[in-house]
């Protein structure tokens with residue numbers, strides 16, 4: 001609908017849903033609206049400062065960047081004004097009418113309707129501008145982009161009910177004003193004292209001044225009245241440039257929340273000034289909860305790059321390796337040029353040094369939690385692992401120089417504990433190794449139950465040897481990089497040549513040789529029957545309860561990895577597994593002595609070994625037919 005120059009447009013469907021949910025689930029935390037809007041105003045100022053490096057005329061003789069917060073008790077409004085970059089008409093429509101984040105659809109599909117759970121999720125998603133609707137029943141945005149004429153101003157307005165209007169206005173000053181028309185029950189916000197205390201609490205660290213009109217005691221009226229003089233409410237110096245000792249824990253927390261849009265305090269942080277070859281300040285935060293798009297490897301890191309306090313860019317993926325993409329914070333370099341581009345960043349040795357130093361810092365912070373004497377800290381690390389462990393595992397391939405450190409931070413499910421929880425470190429495993437045990441054993445499978453009940457574990461159970469149970473998708477990939485820990489090789493229990501080292505006793509070795517001799521004929525015959533399915537058929541002593549299992553040859557990919565590659569539509573080599581049979585099992589003895597249905601029995605043995613390790617039978621119909629036939633015998 002268009003009236004004069006006013007147009008009414010619909011919000012993207014997700015925004016309608018977000019607004020509804022947010023108003024309900026964030027109500028108990030409603031003061032954050034001001035933090036979010038001030039943080040946007042500060043970002044807009046940062047962007048202008050950056051653009052103006054190459055185009056100073058954008059300042060239009062007004063280069064003192066500041067944010068003003070004002071209220072009008074009569075109109076019952078609060079306004080937040082910045083003289084930052086501003087928005088054009090198209091930008092207003094795109095930025096305030098749609099959500100341009102990847103993974104938005106998935107995020108909305110996760111919402112449960114349970115207010116408390118959803119509030120946390122929304123916190124992880126980041127509500128930003130729309131949080132204004134928690135306290136306002138109508139929001140007006142007036143903006144004019146730096147560099148455009150006064151006539152190219154724009155007014156956006158919405159009652160948060162599914163549509164918004166947009167019209168052209170004349171706006172002398174560049175920048176943006178957000179006007180919140182408060183809901184009747186929010187009128188207590190119309191107070192200098194209240195607004196100042198919210199600003200100090202949540203936005204003190206904002207690096208440009210946040211100003212309000214001063215209040216003075218008026219004798220005549222005998223009350224506080226608002227004057228036309230502005231005063232700074234916040235400290236207005238970039239938090240990371242301040243001395244550590246002058247920053248309170250709470251200020252760090254609020255700073256983190258404001259740059260990350262997280263609702264919870266961070267798990268830990270590290271604030272340092274690095275001097276020497278390269279000079280920079282790093283303030284790095286590890287969140288408690290994974291953001292909703294953590295699994296998106298293209299997600300950029302949450303690090304902001306500044307050069308000598310001038311904001312340069314968000315999400316600079318050059319500053320942190322991808323496996324640490326959950327880290328949020330600020331890097332402020334004293335060496336990089338102000339006009340640095342993403343291309344320059346890629347090449348820069350300073351940036352490489354910053355990345356190495358920052359990765360180390362983060363790993364050290366985590367290591368400090370993981371190996372802390374304080375049990376509560378170790379528990380915090382466990383929580384971290386549960387949230388971010390799978391991403392950290394990517395580091396084994398991505399960050400070779402820190403492999404040892406990362407290996408020390410890994411946690412696994414293990415046969416030692418009767419639980420799916422990933423709590424065992426490699427260090428603990430090594431400490432528990434049996435005398436004579438030389439390797440760290442693991443099994444990979446699609447699920448915890450498949451791993452735990454894998455026939456490959458039988459001999460290990462019998463001998464009381466611990467085996468790590470690896471069931472995350474990233475594990476197989478990780479294992480191609482993580483081949484040893486503290487000089488102990490990692491060995492799959494499902495690969496050929498199971499060498500138990502000193503753990504296998506002489507008697508067993510003799511038994512195996514004896515059995516191989518005894519069953520030579522059977523093995524040959526089975527091999528013939530399975531020539532299209534199995535590479536070889538062997539006797540094994542690794543089984544105690546199962547009649548057979550499949551293994552991969554030492555240098556070939558495991559069955560689990562082959563299945564994963566195929567499932568991902570990737571090219572997988574066409575390798576056949578080796579069937580190992582348990583000579584002591586009655587079924588094997590039965591097959592040996594049978595003359596009837598030898599081929600059927602052999603196929604069944606192979607197919608059930610494949611099933612037991614989570615594989616898919618190529619011809620399930622024939623398998624079922626054979627089983628039924630045998631059941632009726």
Ligand SMILES: Nc1ncnc2c1ncn2[C@@H]1O[C@H](COP(=O)(O)OP(=O)(O)OP(=O)(O)O)[C@@H](O)[C@H]1O
Pocket residue numbers: 040041044082084085086087095096125126127128129130176261
């Ligand atoms: N005061 C402002 N000046 C200029 N642009 C703004 C301002 N406020 C918001 N915007 C624009 O609107 C976009 C959407 O804002 P919103 O707060 O919803 O999300 P965001 O800040 O991008 O994301 P998040 O809050 O999750 O970090 C911003 O990215 C920015 O481009």
